Amino acid sequence: MNWPRFLQLELKNFLAGRGVLVGLLVIFLAGLYAIEHGRRVIAAQQKVIAATPAMQQAHLEKMLAQHATPDPLNTLYYLNFFTTHEPSSYAPLSVGLRDVNPFHLKIRILTLEGQLYDSDISNPATLALGNFDLAFLLVFLYPLLIIAFTHNTLSSEQEQGIWPLLCSQPVAPQKILAVKACLRFLPIAAIWLLTLLVAWLWLQLPLDRRFGFITLISLAYLLFWLAVSWFVMSFQRSSNFNALSLLGVWLTLTILLPAALNVALATFLPVPEAFAVTVNQREGYHQQWDRPKAETMQRFFQRYPEYAAFQAPTDKFSWGWYYAAQHLGDEDAAESSARLRAKLERRQQWMRRLAWIVPTINAQVAFNQIAQTELDDHLAYLDSVRLFHEQVRKHFYPYLLCNDAPPPVNWAQLPRHQFRAETSGPHVPVSVLSLLVLSIGLTLWARGRR
Amino acid sequence: MLEAINLTKAYNGTKALDALNLKIEPSEVFCLLGANGAGKTTTISLFLNFIEPTSGTAKIKGLDVTTQPLETKRHIAYIPEQVMLYKNLTGLENLEYFSALAGHDQYSRAELLGFFDQVGLQREAAEKRVGTYSKGMRQKVGIAIALAKQAEALLLDEPTSGLDPKASNEFSELLKKLSSKGVAVLMATHDLFRAKESGTRVGMMRHGKLMTTLKTEEIGHADLERIYLEHMHD
Numbered sequence: 162m163n164w165p166r167f168l169q170l171e172l173k174n175f176l177a178g179r180g181v182l183v184g185l186l187v188i189f190l191a192g193l194y195a196i197e198h199g200r201r202v203i204a205a206q207q208k209v210i211a212a213t214p215a216m217q218q219a220h221l222e223k224m225l226a227q228h229a230t231p232d233p234l235n236t237l238y239y240l241n242f243f244t245t246h247e248p249s250s251y252a253p254l255s256v257g258l259r260d261v262n263p264f265h266l267k268i269r270i271l272t273l274e275g276q277l278y279d280s281d282i283s284n285p286a287t288l289a290l291g292n293f294d295l296a297f298l299l300v301f302l303y304p305l306l307i308i309a310f311t312h313n314t315l316s317s318e319q320e321q322g323i324w325p326l327l328c329s330q331p332v333a334p335q336k337i338l339a340v341k342a343c344l345r346f347l348p349i350a351a352i353w354l355l356t357l358l359v360a361w362l363w364l365q366l367p368l369d370r371r372f373g374f375i376t377l378i379s380l381a382y383l384l385f386w387l388a389v390s391w392f393v394m395s396f397q398r399s400s401n402f403n404a405l406s407l408l409g410v411w412l413t414l415t416i417l418l419p420a421a422l423n424v425a426l427a428t429f430l431p432v433p434e435a436f437a438v439t440v441n442q443r444e445g446y447h448q449q450w451d452r453p454k455a456e457t458m459q460r461f462f463q464r465y466p467e468y469a470a471f472q473a474p475t476d477k478f479s480w481g482w483y484y485a486a487q488h489l490g491d492e493d494a495a496e497s498s499a500r501l502r503a504k505l506e507r508r509q510q511w512m513r514r515l516a517w518i519v520p521t522i523n524a525q526v527a528f529n530q531i532a533q534t535e536l537d538d539h540l541a542y543l544d545s546v547r548l549f550h551e552q553v554r555k556h557f558y559p560y561l562l563c564n565d566a567p568p569p570v571n572w573a574q575l576p577r578h579q580f581r582a583e584t585s586g587p588h589v590p591v592s593v594l595s596l597l598v599l600s601i602g603l604t605l606w607a608r609g610r611r
Numbered sequence: 612m613l614e615a616i617n618l619t620k621a622y623n624g625t626k627a628l629d630a631l632n633l634k635i636e637p638s639e640v641f642c643l644l645g646a647n648g649a650g651k652t653t654t655i656s657l658f659l660n661f662i663e664p665t666s667g668t669a670k671i672k673g674l675d676v677t678t679q680p681l682e683t684k685r686h687i688a689y690i691p692e693q694v695m696l697y698k699n700l701t702g703l704e705n706l707e708y709f710s711a712l713a714g715h716d717q718y719s720r721a722e723l724l725g726f727f728d729q730v731g732l733q734r735e736a737a738e739k740r741v742g743t744y745s746k747g748m749r750q751k752v753g754i755a756i757a758l759a760k761q762a763e764a765l766l767l768d769e770p771t772s773g774l775d776p777k778a779s780n781e782f783s784e785l786l787k788k789l790s791s792k793g794v795a796v797l798m799a800t801h802d803l804f805r806a807k808e809s810g811t812r813v814g815m816m817r818h819g820k821l822m823t824t825l826k827t828e829e830i831g832h833a834d835l836e837r838i839y840l841e842h843m844h845d
Contacts, residue, residue, distance in 0.1 A: 162711060162712055162713070162714045162716075163710070163711035163714065163715070163716030164711075166707060166708075166712035166716060167708065168713045170700060170704055170707060170708045170711070171708070172695075173699070173700065173704070174697045174700050174704075174708075175697045177699035177700075178699060225788055243737065321695050321698075322691075322693055323695045323697065325659075325661065325689070326689065326691065326695070326696075326709065326753070326756070327695065327712070328659070328661060329659050329684060329687070329688070330627060330684060330712040330713050331681045331682070331684040331685040331687035331712075331713060331714065332681070332712055333681060337712070354800075360661035362748065527823075
């Protein structure tokens with residue numbers, strides 16, 4: 162058979178179909194919008210992050226002016242240290258949880274656990290809907306286009322009565338059908354790749370493994386939907402039946418199942434630890450006011466023996482005792498905090514496991530991992546804030562925990578926080594594999610049905 | 612060329628085709644006559660392997676159509692009662708499309724247009740989208756597709772239904788020409804006149820059975836109608 166001419170005419174016939182070119186154009190324009198939307202969200206965050214050093218300096222100067230006399234160390238009580246979670250260069254493609262979780266936190270050297278979970282004020286309606294970024298476009302809207310284009314590959318020929326004439330040709334009908342379905346899929350894949358290319362140029366993404374992973378995972382995800390459509394086609398039912406079943410699958414995979422799994426995770430892996438952390442840190446600190454100062458200091462020195470020479474005055478207030486007491490709040494909350502973190506990690510683990518069988522979650526999580534906008538990335542940021550908090554405390558302990566008059570503080574040289582981890586997600590090749598296995602499985606099942 | 616051996620098709624115990632034995636040699640034009648539901652279309656569908664026989668065999672060029680469906684389809688062309696085509700393509704492109712599927716990639720544009728001349732379709736029409744065609748025009752494209760396939764056997768299911776008398780007549784001439792080149796034809800039809808004109812043999816079918824076969828040269832128009840009505844009578 163003359164494949165080139167056949168493919169050419171088949172493509173021409175398909176593209177001339179009603180709404181096909183419009184559909185492709187709309188999804189391409191939606192892609193441009195998604196790129197720009199992601200870019201703006203992340204650019205706004207970057208703007209805040211870029212302004213942070215200047216803001217820190219202005220804040221320091223203001224606090225010193227207000228509180229440095231008579232005791233310069235008084236300033237520390239009011240002084241905020243700014244921390245920021247810099248986005249990876251791929252973050253605009255998938256804003257992920259960067260809108261829900263704060264990307265900047267200011268901390269004082271008081272009990273840390275009370276400061277880690279503050280978040281920005283944002284519109285909950287916006288958060289519920291999520292961002293219209295490329296990941297959203299791929300996960301939610303591209304499947305609809307695949308459904309629209311491929312659901313009637315067979316049924317439209319049957320309904321129009323062309324099928325018998327095709328079947329009288331010396332080519333296996335299955336083969337013609339497969340070619341037709343693929344040919345309807347190709348323009349969609351092409352538009353998606355074009356969109357990725359535009360994103361690459363527009364956002365000036367570094368061309369590394371991540372770009373390859375994004376391409377692979379998205380193509381595997383699109384192929385999965387082609388396989389779903391192919392599977393439904395194998396029932397040999399009407400166009401209406403196919404369209405409705407596929408929309409049902411779409412609704413289940415994009416909305417119902419993720420929502421159900423979210424509820425299931427929250428039910429089976431609840432986090433009462435979150436409340437325990439709050440209570441423990443508060444009680445851990447406040448109890449110290451009712452205890453002999455020596456007892457408080459004793460516990461503190463167990464953790465930081467290098468300052469054991471310090472003798473807290475028993476007859477009056479001292480900053481040394483105050484910050485030691487503050488720290489004990491963290492010590493008391495340490496266990497529940499570790500359990501909270503472990504629980505959140507277990508949730509993440511379960512979600513990743515479930516992602517192997519729920520392609521929509523799989524693609525979204527893979528995108529977030531590549532863009533480093535997942536919960537893991539936020540937890541890593543919080544870890545960096547913990548380290549930084551200790552760094553700041555240890556910077557000031559020698560001034561606060563000394564028996565004689567402390568040396569003057571060099572306010573120009575304070576510890577600075579920085580957090581930006583650019584790595585590629587390790588789970589992505591497995592994600593691609595799981596999508597491909599599901600697609601092949603569906604195709605074979607469809608084949609077995611005939 | 613075409614051979615049915617005890618060919619039977621039953622649906623839930625009702626026999627749509629009952630032990631058909633038929634042999635159509637090259638150059639023969641065999642017309643199947645009979646009321647609706649007599650089993651004419653079933654016979655053609657069995658030869659095309661669209662449906663599986665309950666028992667018996669349909670052979671094309673000595674090959675069983677169920678075991679070698681692709682090879683047997685190489686030798687036959689099919690014109691359904693309603694030729695449906697791709698609406699977004701022109702008549703010419705539809706012809707090319709099906710020719711490409713049939714494996715004929717050697718046709719030049721002039722040759723393709725030549726097929727349209729043969730079936731009496733204007734060249735201007737060939738360049739128009741099939742969506743604008745009348746039923747008769749689509750039927751003619753269907754015939755052109757069958758011609759371009761250069762098949763050794765034609766399976767026709769009321770191919771002239773919807774054609775005007777002139778076009779019908781042209782089609783009969785075309786069949787005669789093809790038959791003289793050695794093409795075997797199996798045609799289901801209701802048109803007794805056409806069957807007598809272009810057929811070499813006619814078969815009367817009723818309730819899935821082939822009641823009788825006649826050579827058209829041995830009978831007149833009036834005889835054919837009389838015999839037909841006799842067989843259709845309960």
